[in-house]
Amino acid sequence: MSKVIADISVSLDGFVAGPHDGPGNPLGDRGDRLHQWVYGLASWREMHGLEGGERNQDADLMGETWSRTGAYVMGKRMFANGEEPWGEEPPFHGPVFVLTHTPREPLVKKGGTTFTFVTDGVERALARAREAAGGQDVSVAGGGQVIQQLVKAGLLDELQIHLVPVLLGGGVRLFEDMGPETIEFETTRVLASTGVTHLTLRPAK
Amino acid sequence: MSKVIADISVSLDGFVAGPHDGPGNPLGDRGDRLHQWVYGLASWREMHGLEGGERNQDADLMGETWSRTGAYVMGKRMFANGEEPWGEEPPFHGPVFVLTHTPREPLVKKGGTTFTFVTDGVERALARAREAAGGQDVSVAGGGQVIQQLVKAGLLDELQIHLVPVLLGGGVRLFEDMGPETIEFETTRVLASTGVTHLTLRPAK
Numbered sequence: 309m310s311k312v313i314a315d316i317s318v319s320l321d322g323f324v325a326g327p328h329d330g331p332g333n334p335l336g337d338r339g340d341r342l343h344q345w346v347y348g349l350a351s352w353r354e355m356h357g358l359e360g361g362e363r364n365q366d367a368d369l370m371g372e373t374w375s376r377t378g379a380y381v382m383g384k385r386m387f388a389n390g391e392e393p394w395g396e397e398p399p400f401h402g403p404v405f406v407l408t409h410t411p412r413e414p415l416v417k418k419g420g421t422t423f424t425f426v427t428d429g430v431e432r433a434l435a436r437a438r439e440a441a442g443g444q445d446v447s448v449a450g451g452g453q454v455i456q457q458l459v460k461a462g463l464l465d466e467l468q469i470h471l472v473p474v475l476l477g478g479g480v481r482l483f484e485d486m487g488p489e490t491i492e493f494e495t496t497r498v499l500a501s502t503g504v505t506h507l508t509l510r511p512a513k
Numbered sequence: 514m515s516k517v518i519a520d521i522s523v524s525l526d527g528f529v530a531g532p533h534d535g536p537g538n539p540l541g542d543r544g545d546r547l548h549q550w551v552y553g554l555a556s557w558r559e560m561h562g563l564e565g566g567e568r569n570q571d572a573d574l575m576g577e578t579w580s581r582t583g584a585y586v587m588g589k590r591m592f593a594n595g596e597e598p599w600g601e602e603p604p605f606h607g608p609v610f611v612l613t614h615t616p617r618e619p620l621v622k623k624g625g626t627t628f629t630f631v632t633d634g635v636e637r638a639l640a641r642a643r644e645a646a647g648g649q650d651v652s653v654a655g656g657g658q659v660i661q662q663l664v665k666a667g668l669l670d671e672l673q674i675h676l677v678p679v680l681l682g683g684g685v686r687l688f689e690d691m692g693p694e695t696i697e698f699e700t701t702r703v704l705a706s707t708g709v710t711h712l713t714l715r716p717a718k
Binding site: 320321322327337338341459471473474475476477478481482483484485486487488489490491492493494495498500503505507509 | 525526527532543546664676678679680681682683686687688689690691692693694695696697698699700703705708710712714
């Protein structure tokens with residue numbers, strides 16, 4: 309059974325983007341700091357059509373997540389922020405379902421990425437992504453709000469956090485106002501690297 | 514040279530206490546969930562004058578921190594919340610310097626704990642704790658606001674976070690509004706246990 313996974317870099321103070329994010333500033337002020345661990349990796353470079361790069365534990369982990377992903381779900385804010393910088397060949401190389409309130413024709417990009425706009429809610433977007441994934445996992449690309457929504461609804465099977473030891477001081481939190489009940493996870497894997505700690509969590513049954 | 518260390522349990526959404534903390538509800542609603550990993554440990558039981566308990570990696574870590582600590586610094590909110598539940602023999606067994614605005618005579622408790630109230634700021638409290646620690650480390654018992662203040666002022670040498678994989682949904686954050694500059698740490702140790710991940714961090718120089 310394919311899983312719904314989310315995979316995201318988070319600061320020590322809980323932010324997934326810096327302040328003032330928007331088109332033209334997709335990661336927010338200082339938000340690129342969260343992704344520094346990834347830019348030099350061979351698997352990241354491969355996703356972006358580049359050669360070379362480091363082959364280490366971080367690259368393996370990233371490659372592993374990428375290779376098990378058959379489709380993506382994404383929030384409208386992430387799409388709005390990312391559309392321009394991703395350019396003509398976005399790094400997804402597969403079907404991406406964008407949650408939105410505004411109907412729009414599918415957008416076909418080079419390298420296998422298609423953006424399909426879904427206006428009838430996150431469950432429907434997940435169902436369509438699952439179908440498109442052909443037995444592989446569905447990866448929630450972000451942002452924080454979509455992940456929050458899925459966790460609250462019990463629809464996320466796995467959360468992979470890349471904890472970066474920096475305080476951003478502001479921005480978009482991964483978890484904000486998650487409601488008056490505790491939500492329990494089990495930590496199924498911890499990988500410590502230089503400059504980032506990878507935690508794999510799954511909701512406790 | 515003795516270090517200034519902080520050692521604190523934090524939820525996955527960044528809280529060190531649940532909502533509505535105060536005297537009578539010292540950890541806030543649901544906040545005791547953050548400390549469940551510690552209650553059964555031999556080293557915790559020893560601090561509280563109890564016998565038995567588990568001897569494992571978590572207990573060793575806690576005992577290690579306890580044995581290197583010569584004095585404590587604490588915020589007024591933590592003291593106000595804790596004074597009653599700690600009772601006549603608080604678990605510190607050493608000198609504790611409480612930051613406050615209200616002068617008060619020192620409070621001598623059983624088992625070696627003394628609370629000294631410091632009204633002239635955190636640097637002075639640290640200096641007095643350092644003197645009292647006799648070459649051992651000074652441990653910042655909490656709460657979150659004191660730790661924030663020390664991190665901002667560059668006065669913390671080591672931060673030990675016990676990351677508990679639960680969302681509390683509200684309460685007192687460890688890091689809130691840390692300001693418009695990134696603050697970098699190095700992760701010097703990661704220990705994964707069942708139910709808690711221990712991260713040791715030090716401010717990057």
